[in-house]
Amino acid sequence: MTDLSAVKAALRGQSIELPSWAFANSGTRFKVFGQPGVPRTPQEKIADAAQVHRYTGIAPSVALHIPWDTVDDYAELAAYAREQGVRVGTVNANVFQDDDFKLGSVTNPDPGVRAKALDHLFACIGVMDATGSADLKLWFADGTNYPGQDDVRARQDRLAEALEAVRDRLGPDQRMLLEYKLFEPAFYTTDVPDWGTAYAHCLKLGDQAQVVVDTGHHAPGTNIEFIVAFLLREHKLGGFDFNSRFYADDDLMVGAADPFQLFRIMYEVVRGGGYDPAEGIAFMLDQCHNIEAKIPAQIRSVLNVQEATAKALLVDAGALDAAQRSGDVLGANAVLMDAYNTDVRPLLAELREEDGRDPDPMAAFARSGYLEAIAAERVGGRQAGWGA
Ligand code: PSV
Ligand code: MN
Numbered sequence: 001m002t003d004l005s006a007v008k009a010a011l012r013g014q015s016i017e018l019p020s021w022a023f024a025n026s027g028t029r030f031k032v033f034g035q036p037g038v039p040r041t042p043q044e045k046i047a048d049a050a051q052v053h054r055y056t057g058i059a060p061s062v063a064l065h066i067p068w069d070t071v072d073d074y075a076e077l078a079a080y081a082r083e084q085g086v087r088v089g090t091v092n093a094n095v096f097q098d099d100d101f102k103l104g105s106v107t108n109p110d111p112g113v114r115a116k117a118l119d120h121l122f123a124c125i126g127v128m129d130a131t132g133s134a135d136l137k138l139w140f141a142d143g144t145n146y147p148g149q150d151d152v153r154a155r156q157d158r159l160a161e162a163l164e165a166v167r168d169r170l171g172p173d174q175r176m177l178l179e180y181k182l183f184e185p186a187f188y189t190t191d192v193p194d195w196g197t198a199y200a201h202c203l204k205l206g207d208q209a210q211v212v213v214d215t216g217h218h219a220p221g222t223n224i225e226f227i228v229a230f231l232l233r234e235h236k237l238g239g240f241d242f243n244s245r246f247y248a249d250d251d252l253m254v255g256a257a258d259p260f261q262l263f264r265i266m267y268e269v270v271r272g273g274g275y276d277p278a279e280g281i282a283f284m285l286d287q288c289h290n291i292e293a294k295i296p297a298q299i300r301s302v303l304n305v306q307e308a309t310a311k312a313l314l315v316d317a318g319a320l321d322a323a324q325r326s327g328d329v330l331g332a333n334a335v336l337m338d339a340y341n342t343d344v345r346p347l348l349a350e351l352r353e354e355d356g357r358d359p360d361p362m363a364a365f366a367r368s369g370y371l372e373a374i375a376a377e378r379v380g381g382r383q384a385g386w387g388a
């Protein structure tokens, strides 16, 4: 039997980080559909993110993307976030939107371009120092499009060199989180294409380097929960970029495409001790909302993660262990499926009510009139776009 009060206590301690870019205009390469009231500044993105925390109670931090969220004074931005009831979280380094990075950033064959990329990564550590952020997230668009285009092995050497330089620049309480992605924008080779490559680099870099699993960055059919279990066992899982993947890197709402996969991932997190704050796993969303309203989509995403987590916490560990040890294949599977098939929505509504929150965050936010207010207030100025 699972202790429901322990499940509730664990759920109260949950913390999901929101991406600042989810609140900005975004789109596909075919069209960006603007929405009224979309933030014009990093401050307005943080204010919108604070709404998600207000109604869910479990989204207390906001990840920045530099230079998308460039401001003159980052300490002031962090203070602004605190006033809004949230804090600045991970700093995501963007070394993919400058013409100089056409052939790569830290793996570029041109040493001058590599130095420019490294300077940006150092500047991001400066942002962390100013905001008090602990994590630097590194995703490189680096790779090649054609066989022979560049020396694949030399690119690994350049990558290792840059990562070491970043590691040496980190403060004692800071981490570097290395994200992998199967393909895109490079289509022939990608310099960090999979968890094995990221893991191998992080292993050499030491304790301050860990791997980020972006759930959208795998080939169809990849068993992501196995990767999670493996990395956790090695204490090399630094965090998640959660989103849904129907086809490739869709960046749609987590839990939309495959809620069962999300449950299986969260089960391995719980099983491997990754839910314990001491393990330091950063649970982040990395999503864009191109056709749906952004703040409610973030609320829905947070709730989807919360529901999957509640189900994972409900797994009867004793019964599962007994079934596994006795080789009861169907019994073990049934224990897991019982938890997955539990409707946890009443439990979560009860939890919110006990904490003085509205039991239905989606409805409460819709009633608040916030979307109408920002549509009226935020006229004029240039809307901050995803990538702008
Ligand atoms: C790359 O596809 C990625 O997942 C990285 O995390 C980037 O920083 C992010 O998307 C931008 O949306
Ligand atoms: Mn990502």
Ligand code: MN
Residues within 6 Å of the ligand: 181, 214, 216, 217, 249, 286
């Ligand atoms: Mn991605």
